[in-house]
Amino acid sequence: MVANTQKIDLVIQYALLVAGEEDDYFDQQLGPIHLIKYVYLADLFYASRNKGETFTGVDWQFYNFGPWSQAVHSRVNPALKTIMANKQTFESDYGESDWERWNLRDKYLLNDKRQLLPPTISSQLQRDIHKYLKDLPSLLDHVYRTEPMLNAAPGETINFSFACEKSNTVDATSGDLKMQTISKKKQKIFKNKMSVLRKEFQKGKDAESKLYTPVENPRHDEIYFQGIQWLEESTGEAFSNKSITANFSSTVWKSKTRKGEDVS
Numbered sequence: 442m443v444a445n446t447q448k449i450d451l452v453i454q455y456a457l458l459v460a461g462e463e464d465d466y467f468d469q470q471l472g473p474i475h476l477i478k479y480v481y482l483a484d485l486f487y488a489s490r491n492k493g494e495t496f497t498g499v500d501w502q503f504y505n506f507g508p509w510s511q512a513v514h515s516r517v518n519p520a521l522k523t524i525m526a527n528k529q530t531f532e533s534d535y536g537e538s539d540w541e542r543w544n545l546r547d548k549y550l551l552n553d554k555r556q557l558l559p560p561t562i563s564s565q566l567q568r569d570i571h572k573y574l575k576d577l578p579s580l581l582d583h584v585y586r587t588e589p590m591l592n593a594a595p596g597e598t599i600n601f602s603f604a605c606e607k608s609n610t611v612d613a614t615s616g617d618l619k620m621q622t623i624s625k626k627k628q629k630i631f632k633n634k635m636s637v638l639r640k641e642f643q644k645g646k647d648a649e650s651k652l653y654t655p656v657e658n659p660r661h662d663e664i665y666f667q668g669i670q671w672l673e674e675s676t677g678e679a680f681s682n683k684s685i686t687a688n689f690s691s692t693v694w695k696s697k698t699r700k701g702e703d704v705s
Contacts, residue, residue, distance in 0.1 A: 471542065471543055489561070528543050
């Protein structure tokens with residue numbers, strides 16, 4: 442399947458415009474790595490409802506610890522320049538190429554782009570963008586745990602047919618979909634109000650409960666250290682400070698353990 446440049450550009454532009462809905466200016470900024478992962482998620486959502494066929498036609502590869510496509514990476518700058526997004530460049534602290542951050546707030550353009558996307562992409566991608574934004578560790582962890590990634594090994598082409606296996610559980614497991622598609626500021630207001638209600642509800646129970654104040658400054662005296670020594674001696678030998686190297690078989694990438702399944 443040949444990658445569709447127009448569709449890649451559309452998802453990149455939509456992702457940045459969705460981030461632009463955020464009230465905090467810094468939350469609106471996304472870099473190339475964020476946008477690449479959001480394009481992957483768009484393909485994942487589409488494939489889950491279309492028998493494993495992706496929206497962009499990109500051949501995604503398992504590279505390092507996540508999905509990668511040079512075809513998508515090469516379209517970030519052209520796609521965002523087309524909609525005249527704002528670009529900021531920061532000098533890297535690690536001797537690598539400079540960091541790029543893009544942002545654009547335009548509700549009318551966002552609506553136009555949304556109309557061009559299949560609903561299965563626009564709604565779910567909007568949810569994930571507002572949830573993760575530029576929180577790269579959380580975004581990478583989320584992407585890494587998707588079914589196609591869990592069924593691939595480093596260097597392999599990612600098979601999106603595995604996304605179909607959980608397509609029927611997407612809606613059932615996302616009861617907070619509507620909540621996650623609004624800005625963080627509105628989510629915070631809602632959560633604060635809910636917190637007040639919960640506290641009021643718990644007042645009666647809390648009044649009946651007897652609370653104990655934890656020890657703030659535990660006593661590290663002779664008895665304490667004698668107890669620590671006894672625990673160490675009870676193991677039969679002193680703890681070693683030497684370093685060891687663990688080697689794992691390449692079959693671990695396709696193991697049940699990696700997928701979170703029970704192993705007997």
